[in-house]
Amino acid sequence: DIQMTQSPSPLSASLGDRVIITCRASQSIANHLNWYQKKPGKAPNLLIYAASNLQSGVPSRFSGSGSGTDFTLTITSLQPEDFATYYCQQTYITPQTFGQGTKVEV
Amino acid sequence: QVQLVESGGGVVQPGRSLRLSCAASGFIFSSYTIHWVRQAPGKGLEWVALIWYDGSHRFYTDSVKGRFTISRDDSESTVYLQMNSLRDGDTALYYCARDSNSGFYALDIWGQGTMVTVSS
Numbered sequence: 001d002i003q004m005t006q007s008p009s010p011l012s013a014s015l016g017d018r019v020i021i022t023c024r025a026s027q028s029i030a031n032h033l034n035w036y037q038k039k040p041g042k043a044p045n046l047l048i049y050a051a052s053n054l055q056s057g058v059p060s061r062f063s064g065s066g067s068g069t070d071f072t073l074t075i076t077s078l079q080p081e082d083f084a085t086y087y088c089q090q091t092y093i094t095p096q097t098f099g100q101g102t103k104v105e106v
Numbered sequence: 107q108v109q110l111v112e113s114g115g116g117v118v119q120p121g122r123s124l125r126l127s128c129a130a131s132g133f134i135f136s137s138y139t140i141h142w143v144r145q146a147p148g149k150g151l152e153w154v155a156l157i158w159y160d161g162s163h164r165f166y167t168d169s170v171k172g173r174f175t176i177s178r179d180d181s182e183s184t185v186y187l188q189m190n191s192l193r194d195g196d197t198a199l200y201y202c203a204r205d206s207n208s209g210f211y212a213l214d215i216w217g218q219g220t221m222v223t224v225s226s
Contacts, residue, residue: 001168034212036151043201043219044143044151049212087151091211095167096153 002026002090006099013104019075021102023088028068032092035064035073038101039084047086048073078104108132108215110202115220118192126187126220128202133215135183136160139205141213142176142187144198144222152198156205157185169195192224 003026013019023033031051036044046055048064051071061076075082083106088099114126128140142154155166155176164176175188185202199221203213 032210034210036213038151043216044203044213045216046206046212046214049206049208050210053208055206055212055214089151089153094165096156096211098151098153101150 001095002029002093002097004088004090004097004099006086006088006102008102009100010103010105012106013078014106015078015080017078019078019082019104021073021086021088021104023066023071023073023099025069025071025090025092029090029092031067032090033064033066033071034089034091035062036087036089037082037084038087044087075104108204110204110215110217112200112202112217112220115200115222117223117225119226120193120224122192123188123190124192124222126189126200126202126222128185128187128217130183130185130204133204136180138207139211140176140178140185141203141205141211142185142200143203143213143216144196144200145219146195146198149198154200155187156211159205189222192222194224196222197224198222 033051035048038044085101085103141156157176173191178185199219201219204215206212206214
């Protein structure tokens with residue numbers, strides 16, 4: 001199985017900060033990488049698909065980049081509603097696998 | 107509106123079975139691949155299984171192969187997850203999710219989840 005490793009975990013940040021979360025795959029996955037936001041008691045929310053495509057309805061302060069094995073999720077100017085746990089997911093090979101999650105906290 | 111609603115969770119003894127349901131509404135169900143994803147208490151997300159829009163392909167994570175079966179009934183707009191030989195490690199909140207048809211298995215619509223607790 002492909003292992004997905006996120007860093008840092010957790011991530012301490014303040015309102016207005018630029019936040020960067022990294023995700024590394026144990027082998028190349030091209031651009032088959034999605035990002036989700038997860039809040040307690042809520043279902044995950046798709047932010048980015050295919051490494052860099054912003055899902056409809058997601059604020060433009062979220063962006064993704066990368067290909068191969070190294071990927072990043074960037075949040076420019078962190079807002080109060082952005083404090084959550086973020087997961088990357090590779091869908092290049094079954095079984096699809098998620099990273100362990102990065103909790104963005106104060 | 108577009109939504110998925112899971113049901114069928116509960117408390118079950120190890121070795122027993124349970125069937126989860128995922129009822130869809132608000133979209134053309136037969137055009138979409140559906141996934142199950144779970145989250146054990148205090149843990150991260152784990153992909154479990156998927157069934158293609160036409161039912162032609164089904165895939166599972168290794169830990170549930172041979173024990174879980176995913177199926178769909180397009181006439182009922184429902185996907186099922188039959189879970190047999192349940193283990194303690196299957197305890198989790200189970201979500202069903204719709205594939206966005208982006209070609210990247212991105213999950214754009216999720217249900218609220220149904221809790222499965224395996225305990226003696």
